[in-house]
Amino acid sequence: MKKRVPFILLIIFIADPYFYQAVKTLTTNPLILSAYWLYDLALVLGLILIMLSRSPTRNMPKLISWLMGLVLLSLIPKVAALPVLLLEDVTRLFRGFPPRSEWVSWLAVAVTAVPFVGLLYGLTGGRHYYKVRKETLTFADLPEAFDGFTLTQLSDIHSGSFTSKDGVEKGVAIVNDQQSDVILFTGDLVNNEAIEMDPWIDTFARLTAPMGKFSVLGNHDYGDYKRWEHESDKQFNLVRLKEVHKEIGFKLLLDEAVTIQKGDQSISLIGVENWGTGGFHQYGDLQKATAKVPGDAFKVLMSHDPSHWDAVTLEHDQHIHLTLSGHTHGAQFGIELFGFKWSPIKYIYKQWAGLYQNSGKYLYVNRGFGFLGLKGRVGIWPEITVIELKRG
Structure with a gap:
């Protein structure tokens, strides 16, 4: 600012x-x-x-x-x-x-x-005017058991900005209404401090998905934007935030991968710590996260900052089929009408909202569930993303 x-x-x-x-x-x-x-x-x-x-x-x-x-x-x-x-x-x-x-x-x-x-x-009213955005993506090498597999993506909750319990609970109910197989959260649970989540733990713990809930950290989760009296306070804050992920039922992926199994077939879900260009910290290590992932596995990556896709993911030695990011919020200000979209954030981020494709690899940038800075959203509404995977 x-x-x-x-x-x-x-x-x-x-x-x-x-x-x-x-x-x-x-x-x-x-x-x-x-x-x-x-x-x-x-x-x-x-x-x-x-x-x-x-x-x-x-x-x-x-x-x-x-x-x-x-x-x-x-x-x-x-x-x-x-x-x-x-x-x-x-x-x-x-x-x-x-x-x-x-x-x-x-x-x-x-x-x-x-x-x-x-x-x-x-x-x-715009801060809780949640929009469900749906995409269907088709892949020739998607395991047959996962044809029709659905995932709901949330990003940028920023619980420290919330003031309306009814508004937040409305959003959580909409997420559960999607009845997706998994729920994936792509970072920024808080603005700065883990205690911001204390009033909202019970609310977000009500999110349900039959095949699990998984998450990664965003740039705000590390406490880098707050002046801490002692470095140990900052370290304890991060430890506590990781505990909060467990308390709301999410498996936090820290440069690691998990296998989602259906019968004798599986896909790999990968999560990296925050990595961004333009002065943001580059904590994440995609090489480490994929070290134990089979080369022929179908891969979904959670990476908070979309700049990681261009800078690292596209050139990675393993084919990452789908990357899910957030971070930009679409600047919480812009225009989206009749297929046209514009926001001032487009002059900073090449990929800033919605679906992108390059060389058979997809990136989806979620516009964010919450808000930060600007106490609302104008034209770029809070988003709940539902992606269906199809074999074809």
């Missing part, structure tokens, strides 16, 4: 004075005009405070979350209205710049209503 503050401030200094012209055309009420600038001043001061802070306080994450929401509510609607005002200014240029038209100003204000309502919903 701190790195993006100058860019956000630049947009505010451009968009706000320009949109203010429409407001000023429609009203001369000093209270409304003053409130307009006081709101902006509060946002700017908050952003500057974040940019200048060197030692984050305990309440800084909350301040950042609130500011992110308020900035989006303020800026996105105004930016959406700018083309209306710009188009009028083009015509005003050829008309000797007469006063701004009142009806055009009303149109600009009306245009802001759609993104404002959408943002407001995303920041309130």
Whole structure:
């Protein structure tokens, strides 16, 4: 967030004075005009405070979350209205710049209503607007016994951000409704500390799958983003988090593989610790995780960060049929309509949401079950993924 503050401030200094012209055309009420600038001043001061802070306080994450929401509510609607005002200014240029038209100003204000309502919903109800996304993948070498095998993928629970027990329990119920053979969780159970899961252990322990529940760690699970008083506290936190995985019924895979058996046939489920590019820690070791996996086995890999797929998995000496990742959250902000999808995260991650294929190998990037930073989701809804494996 701190790195993006100058860019956000630049947009505010451009968009706000320009949109203010429409407001000023429609009203001369000093209270409304003053409130307009006081709101902006509060946002700017908050952003500057974040940019200048060197030692984050305990309440800084909350301040950042609130500011992110308020900035989006303020800026996105105004930016959406700018083309209306710009188009009028083009015509005003050829008309000797007469006063701004009142009806055009009303149109600009009306245009802001759609993104404002959408943002407001995303920041309130959107955090638990779970979407079940289903994919069917066909493989020629899938063992016959696993034709029709289903897995439900969850990722990025981020329990430290939850505030609504009903909302979370709604999501857990939807997961169980899928009745998949296995449930696979691809990391980031917490934001920083294992104790964040304490209120939610009973809830997530209710997840059921007849052939097991399996998990891996994500970048936030290691406690790397918190200043610990002692290194031993950080180490104990990770030990406790691993215990939490057991308490909610998940087998945590730490650079290792397990065999899922049906009759005399099997597939290999592989889990690596977090490994990411762009400055993220590279704890995972795919070579170690696959050391005991037969070369001809059908393989499903859980790896939290999708950048691991391009950087390591595709070139690995064993053929990994399907990789499941998360991590990106789809930035919790974007557009997905009629097959079109966009999010600012696409400029950081080549694979950021949904299904990807390369050389007969698949990657699925889950958009995340929870939320972090931004206290909600706008357009990129929380996801429960169901993948059916078919032989063909």
